[in-house]
Amino acid sequence: MSSRSRLGALALMCSLAAAHSLPGYAQGGASQCVAAGGWARLDGASPQAVDSTGLIAAMAQRAVVLLGEQHDDMDHHRWQLQTLAALHAQRPDMVIGFEMFPRRAQAVLDRWVAGELTEAEFLAQSEWGKVWSMPAELYLPLFHFARLNRIPMLALNIDASLTRSIAEKGWAGVPESQREGVGQAAAALPDYEDFLFEIHRQHAAARGHGGTRAGKAARDDPGFRNFVDSQLAWDRAMAEALVTGRQRHAAAGGALPLAVGIVGSGHVRFGHGIAHQLRDLGESSIGQLLPVGVDTPCRELTAGLADAVFGVPVARMPPPPPPRLGVALEEHERGVRIGEVTPGSLAERSGLKQADIITEVAGVAARRPSHLISAVRRQPAGTWLPLRLERGGETLELVLRFPPER
Incomplete structure (x- = not known):
């Protein structure tokens, strides 16, 4: 393991x-x-x-x-x-x-x-x-x-x-x-x-x-x-x-x-x-x-x-929205690692790849998967969310472009 x-x-x-x-x-x-x-x-x-x-x-x-x-x-x-x-x-x-x-x-x-x-x-x-x-x-x-x-x-x-x-x-x-x-x-x-x-x-x-x-x-x-x-x-x-x-x-x-x-x-x-x-x-x-x-x-x-x-009391809240990004996330000592990318997902369309290590979300350090999950859930439809990540020893900038509401 x-x-x-x-x-x-x-x-x-x-x-x-x-x-x-x-x-x-x-x-x-x-x-x-x-x-x-x-x-x-x-x-x-x-x-x-x-x-x-x-x-x-x-x-x-x-x-x-x-x-x-x-x-x-x-x-x-x-x-x-x-x-x-x-x-x-x-x-x-x-x-x-x-x-x-x-x-x-x-x-x-x-x-x-x-x-x-x-x-x-x-x-x-x-x-x-x-x-x-x-x-x-x-x-x-x-x-x-x-x-x-x-x-x-x-x-x-x-x-x-x-x-x-x-x-x-x-x-x-x-x-x-x-x-x-x-x-x-x-x-x-x-x-x-x-x-x-x-x-x-x-x-x-x-x-x-x-x-x-x-x-x-x-x-x-x-x-x-x-x-x-x-x-x-x-x-x-x-x-x-x-x-x-x-x-x-x-x-x-x-x-x-x-x-x-x-x-x-x-x-x-x-x-x-x-x-x-x-x-x-x-x-x-x-x-x-x-x-x-x-x-x-x-x-x-x-x-x-x-x-x-x-x-x-049990809060009668609506069910959480479905995943928007389409990735499996793992903790990593330098950030959040992409364990898997779902074909056809927003993550794949945006250019994220398996084994990428996301280090920043909108300029804020990504320390745990929950940091990225919370940022994605908060992001309004039709807006952009910048990421910084490591891939193969290189530092890259990538932008998630959320589609507008239909």
């Missing part, structure tokens, strides 16, 4: 971990188990409605509380903000950790909370467009809440280059000096490895090649073992940052603040990700909360998925 393939599997895991097809996010087909705007605890045979006041008071007494999300769902971020405010009212001594930022951005987060940066300066200096693929508008209310209340923000993540290295070489293949101080992760729990293997298997089946056996994934494939290493290092880094962040911001008398983690739901579900690594670090006082659609089948809300879930 190539480095790009492993990165694609990792990206697929991240998206699927927050998607509606996983436990806690499945769609349709069952009686309503969680009311819109209501909480249900998941410590029994079936979800049980619970009063928010008691739940939040109990969570505020934990050392760490993880708030999951589907990254592109604005209602999930609104719920996170509401829950943060409720926890802060109970326990003002708080720090907030964000998966969105790598550790190298910590000084910028400190300056933002201190009021030394404008919003534009904060996003530019933290390299938001490079480190996270989602629109900043989804997260800005959370950032402003921290700044308004002078709550320290923690950069939880590791740099994408380290994730790539581990995905390519495995944990043991990356020199200690390049691990950003991240320690050896606790081994994956069996159920977590099963979950990761299913993601890996789906990716291998979709590609039909890449070092797996006749397109079929195997648990002893080096690609899968490296994929697991990448995920564990990711979870471990965030767990360590939450622990050290609490220690760094301890009160004068030594009391440790509540640490709240804003992270993807895949790192929260069933306590297999960050919580497992926190326990290995000696921290067992952990709360885990997730937002779920109110149409989630009861059978999906199984004991242990989280301590409690919050019912989010």
Whole structure:
């Protein structure tokens, strides 16, 4: 399996971990188990409605509380903000950790909370467009809440280059000096490895090649073992940052603040990700909360998925428009790689070719496939979208010409 393939599997895991097809996010087909705007605890045979006041008071007494999300769902971020405010009212001594930022951005987060940066300066200096693929508008209310209340923000993540290295070489293949101080992760729990293997298997089946056996994934494939290493290092880094962040911001008398983690739901579900690594670090006082659609089948809300879930109304949105470009996209260390071009598509008519690496879209760096996808979807009919790309060692300029509406 190539480095790009492993990165694609990792990206697929991240998206699927927050998607509606996983436990806690499945769609349709069952009686309503969680009311819109209501909480249900998941410590029994079936979800049980619970009063928010008691739940939040109990969570505020934990050392760490993880708030999951589907990254592109604005209602999930609104719920996170509401829950943060409720926890802060109970326990003002708080720090907030964000998966969105790598550790190298910590000084910028400190300056933002201190009021030394404008919003534009904060996003530019933290390299938001490079480190996270989602629109900043989804997260800005959370950032402003921290700044308004002078709550320290923690950069939880590791740099994408380290994730790539581990995905390519495995944990043991990356020199200690390049691990950003991240320690050896606790081994994956069996159920977590099963979950990761299913993601890996789906990716291998979709590609039909890449070092797996006749397109079929195997648990002893080096690609899968490296994929697991990448995920564990990711979870471990965030767990360590939450622990050290609490220690760094301890009160004068030594009391440790509540640490709240804003992270993807895949790192929260069933306590297999960050919580497992926190326990290995000696921290067992952990709360885990997730937002779920109110149409989630009861059978999906199984004991242990989280301590409690919050019912989010299902947005009745029209289906997304069909793909406009006609390409298969892959992550690449220098941009977005074209894995396949559909015959007769806009991409083919515009001159895009397989293996092209798109580095800029309308003058903005293309770091992830979602950058290009978002730009294409936003582009009005009848307009042009300039691209910069690499092909065979050359840098080329190319323009996508979107046809007018009929």
